[in-house]
Amino acid sequence: MSKNNNKLMVIGGGLAGCEAAWQAAERGISVEIYEMRPKVTTGAHTGGDLAELVCSNSLGSNLKDRASGVLKEELRIAGSLLVECAEKAAVPAGNALAVDRKVFSSEIENRLTGHSGIKIIREEIKHIPDDRPVILASGPLSSPSISQEITKICGTDNLFFYDAIAPIIEYSSIDLNTAYIASRYDKNNEDDGDYINCPFSKDEYEAFVNALTSAQRIPLKTFEADIDSGVQAGKMSFFEGCLPVEVLAGRSMQALAFGPMRPVGLIDPRTGKRPWAVLQLRQDNLSGSLYNMVGFQTNLLHKEQERVFRMIPGLENAQFVRYGQMHRNTYICAPGVLNASLQMIKHPSVFFAGQLCGVEGYMGNIAAGLLAGINASRYINGGKLLTLPDEMISGALFKYISSSDPKHFQPMKANFGILPPLENKTKSKRERYLLYSQRALNKANELFRKE
Numbered sequence: 001m002s003k004n005n006n007k008l009m010v011i012g013g014g015l016a017g018c019e020a021a022w023q024a025a026e027r028g029i030s031v032e033i034y035e036m037r038p039k040v041t042t043g044a045h046t047g048g049d050l051a052e053l054v055c056s057n058s059l060g061s062n063l064k065d066r067a068s069g070v071l072k073e074e075l076r077i078a079g080s081l082l083v084e085c086a087e088k089a090a091v092p093a094g095n096a097l098a099v100d101r102k103v104f105s106s107e108i109e110n111r112l113t114g115h116s117g118i119k120i121i122r123e124e125i126k127h128i129p130d131d132r133p134v135i136l137a138s139g140p141l142s143s144p145s146i147s148q149e150i151t152k153i154c155g156t157d158n159l160f161f162y163d164a165i166a167p168i169i170e171y172s173s174i175d176l177n178t179a180y181i182a183s184r185y186d187k188n189n190e191d192d193g194d195y196i197n198c199p200f201s202k203d204e205y206e207a208f209v210n211a212l213t214s215a216q217r218i219p220l221k222t223f224e225a226d227i228d229s230g231v232q233a234g235k236m237s238f239f240e241g242c243l244p245v246e247v248l249a250g251r252s253m254q255a256l257a258f259g260p261m262r263p264v265g266l267i268d269p270r271t272g273k274r275p276w277a278v279l280q281l282r283q284d285n286l287s288g289s290l291y292n293m294v295g296f297q298t299n300l301l302h303k304e305q306e307r308v309f310r311m312i313p314g315l316e317n318a319q320f321v322r323y324g325q326m327h328r329n330t331y332i333c334a335p336g337v338l339n340a341s342l343q344m345i346k347h348p349s350v351f352f353a354g355q356l357c358g359v360e361g362y363m364g365n366i367a368a369g370l371l372a373g374i375n376a377s378r379y380i381n382g383g384k385l386l387t388l389p390d391e392m393i394s395g396a397l398f399k400y401i402s403s404s405d406p407k408h409f410q411p412m413k414a415n416f417g418i419l420p421p422l423e424n425k426t427k428s429k430r431e432r433y434l435l436y437s438q439r440a441l442n443k444a445n446e447l448f449r450k451e
């Protein structure tokens with residue numbers, strides 16, 4: 001048996017990797033954490049700091065009626081190192097937890113270096129070892145060599161390099177007096193299932209296409225330029241099948257009506273007529289509280305998505321739980337590859353954490369690091385792995401990534417729509433969110449008091 005069998009390797013000293021290393025070390029495990037920066041850069045990070053925040057310095061809301069606020073509180077209850085350091089590095093930001101990024105990173109680095117169970121090694125890992133347990137936390141900008149290795153262990157079809165994400169909206173915000181439920185040609189075949197259809201007249205469609213093509217887009221960063229050049233040259237087969245809707249709409253007035261918005265076989269049962277064009281909404285979670293805008297991956301500014309997509313008949317009051325986006329993002333197709341404990345199904349000594357496992361956003365990435373660290377230590381100690389209750393935002397996120405439909409899998413961020421429904425229904429959104437929050441935090445307290 002190898003001498004490394006009990007030594008945990010964490011690949012990536014980002015948000016997830018640092019939290020994972022801490023959690024495992026606190027449980028008596030000897031941890032080596034490998035970070036390739038500053039020797040090798042990602043193009044988005046600026047230096048060699050551990051847990052460098054690549055963009056915003058805000059870790060989201062602190063409010064208990066916001067999903068990110070609840071997730072943060074779950075992490076506090078669970079004893080997250082990174083949330084503790086964020087609080088020490090906090091800067092005034094109203095109801096949000098925002099940090100001085102330099103102070104945040106140095107707090108974390110000091111705590112990790114001061115832990116006798118943790119060794120920080122500044123080196124790029126190019127191969128996934130098979131003689132010791134590993135947590136892969138190399139993030140959305142994983143280096144090419146480790147990405148290749150991940151492809152080898154997960155399968156070529158299970159690693160994505162870019163996100164072209166369509167928005168997700170709350171079912172309760174769809175106007176079903178205008179939109180209607182139907183399958184194409186009224187067949188319940190595998191591809192068409194039951195969709196919600198938003199019907200356009202000719203005038204509505206043309207006004208929509210004009211607004212869409214003239215709306216403001218998010219500028220791409222230098223390290224993402226290959227996305228843009230690939231799209232413009234029309235040579236990247238991935239994007240030809242997954243073009244942003246505004247790019248497709250710019251090709252001709254009818255491009256969408258013959259493409260993702262084709263109305264064939266979608267007779268409106270109330271008029272008996274076929275609309276000029278149709279936007280289809282596909283159920284996105286088991287409970288049916290979230291719907292995905294089919295074929296509407298987009299790179300518009302968030303406020304422009306709200307303005308333009310609320311022109312869609314039936315979506316005038318749409319509430320977006322996730323906006324569409326396009327960016328460089330390495331992530332695995334977690335359903336079928338990972339279980340809800342973030343352990344690989346085929347290779348039980350390998351765990352995934354952070355953005356790489358299909359969780360979106362700083363807080364979700366920290367939560368994934370926390371769970372992977374706990375479970376890697378349990379694995380090494382021969383214990384039963386932990387699965388978080390799906391009433392918790394974190395538990396619901398890990399359930400989502402491990403059990404959603406792999407055919408349409410895309411990363412998910414913290415939101416109330418992924419939680420199981422409440423026993424007592426209430427119409428007030430604020431009250432509903434507070435009830436979700438109480439239920440989640442009760443579960444977290446119950447669980448982590450025993451931990």
Ligand SMILES: Cc1cc2nc3c(=O)[nH]c(=O)nc-3n(C[C@H](O)[C@H](O)[C@H](O)COP(=O)(O)OP(=O)(O)OC[C@H]3O[C@@H](n4cnc5c(N)ncnc54)[C@H](O)[C@@H]3O)c2cc1C
Pocket residue numbers: 011012013014015016017034035036037042044045051052053054055056057123124125126137138139140141142143145146327328329353354355356360361362363365
């Ligand atoms: C450009 C960009 C902007 C983003 N902005 C936001 C935002 O504003 N708000 C938000 O909530 N989320 C944002 N995200 C999403 C995500 O929450 C962050 O990227 C977050 O830092 C991910 O955490 P992580 O731990 O998974 O990865 P990271 O924090 O990126 O950590 C991964 C680490 O692994 C290292 N690494 C990579 N390959 C290797 C290797 N082979 N060997 C050793 N080390 C390696 C990297 O250098 C990095 O330090 C953004 C993502 C990107 C790409």
